[in-house]
Every structure is written in structure tokens, then in C-alpha cells.
Amino acid sequence: MKIGELSKTSGCSVQTIRYYEREGLLSDPERSEGNFRLYSDKSLKELEFVKHCRSLDIPLNDIKRLIELKNKPEESCSSVNKLIKQQLDLVNKRMKELKALKNELQQMASTCNSDNTIGACGIIKSLDS
Amino acid sequence: MKIGELSKTSGCSVQTIRYYEREGLLSDPERSEGNFRLYSDKSLKELEFVKHCRSLDIPLNDIKRLIELKNKPEESCSSVNKLIKQQLDLVNKRMKELKALKNELQQMASTCNSDNTIGACGIIKSLDS
DNA sequence: CTTGACTCTATAGTTACTATAGATTTTATA
């Protein structure tokens, strides 16, 4: 299949696919006579692996490492484990931050009654302090 | 005070301060004979307003709008309110996403017992599916 | 008077894409 079809079946944009290729996350596809990329089901699998990792917010560089590790099935998977745990730590940290954000924003929103003027606005006041 | 001192008292890096100025979030400071930026306490207040907004993850463009609004105290603050509510929606959305992420990552981490090989690694398997 | 710390501007790099321009190839229609 050509890149447009791969794009549709995978849900990745055409530019993103080409970008992943440039970044070394996808193996170089065959080319047609006219230099169009030609993909197989294996390519789709590769792309889906990347997509799944991205849906977990794993950075492209880490995904690259995971792909390399995948190709060494006899090695210990402790590095894979470490990578996932790091990602989990990050997510936990970000969640804590977001909770704090949410609290402050809610508080702020509650101090504004919308027929006030900006001069009397509780939101602006709390941002100023 | 010069930019280095403002940087220390505010906790913003020197480059970030200059960047905010370029982006129009801080008013242009006085300059010394030798063209060094000279800041007042008012400048510090301005910078702290920006910092506070940023700590709430409000984008620079929105902060710019808030600053403009701040300077029109007689207008209705409904737009301020709207902006904060939008920000709150964003935070809530992101929190939901993160919760889902966290679940999947935890699940994955639990399928790996670290003395396995990559070939048998539950993490890689689940990323593959 | 010179050394080191600080500051200046301008520019490039970061991440993960998205968007564009201009050229080429393929497919569909007349």
C-alpha cells in the first residue's frame, strides 16, 4: 500500500509517517518505480507499535530504544522495565501538579461573579498576589 | 536593578526575562548609559504576574490578553472568567488522560518480572498488541 | 589597567509534529 492508505488505516497523518521514518522509528519502505513509498503489513505493525507508545506519552527517543531492545530478545528486559517505570513516575508527578493547578483555578473561578468589572475581579486580584 | 538581580529575586532565568520582553509580556525597561536593562519594583510585579499565570499553565498569548484586560478595569470581567474556565477545562481533560495513562503503565509494569528476557517480556508484548 | 563577571543582540536548538511550496507521478475523466 501507498502512504495515503497507511495513513488511513493507521490514523497517522502522512507527514507524521514520513517524520517517523526520518527519525528512524520506521524501517525504510520499498519504493515504486516513481519513488512512491510502498508499505507492507509489517510496516503497519511497526507504526502501530510507535502509535501505542506515543499514546502512553513515551518520547520518540525512548521509543527508539524500545525498538532496539525488541530486536534483542535474549537480553534482560530490566531496561524496558526501567523505562516504563520512569514514564510512570513522570505521569504521577504531572498528575500531582495538575491537581494543584485545578485547585487554584477552581478557587479563582469561584471568586468571579460575572457581572463585575475587571477592576473588581477576584480572578485578576488573585493573579496579582 | 539590573537583569541579573531581577532574575535572582524573581526566580526567572535572564533569558526568559528577555524572552518575555520580546513577546510583549513585560513593558520595555529603562536602559543605562551602557544599554543595560534597569528594572523597578513595578517590573518585578509585572514579572510575578506572568510567573503566576505560567504556574497555572496559562499560555503566553492568554497571559497577554489578561494583561490587556487588567488595564481596562471598567470593562466586564466575563472574558477573564471565560479564560480561566477554559484553562480549568483543559486541566480536567489532561487529568483524565493521565489517569488512563497511569492505569495502562501500571498494568504493563506489573507484567514484567525483571529477571526475564526481552523475548518473554510482558511489557513489550502489551506494547505490540 | 587588566581581569573577570555581567550584560548585550542575534541566532540556533529543543520536541513532536503540522503546514507549505514547488515539482513529479499516477489515476480518472473527456
Add this chain to the structure above:
DNA sequence: TATAAAATCTATAGTAACTATAGAGTCAAG
């Protein structure tokens, strides 16, 4: 078969919010 439309190609620039660098100028202390 001619041609128009759709898809693809590469290369490059833009996005957000900074951070880092280069190369030059300024200032305070010894």
C-alpha cells in the same frame, strides 16, 4: 490520447516556551 485532478515527493519553515550559544560590549575590583 490528452489533460485535469489527486496523490506523492523533497525540502523547508512554523508551532510553544523556552534554553543555549557566539561574539561583542560594559562595568567593578584589585
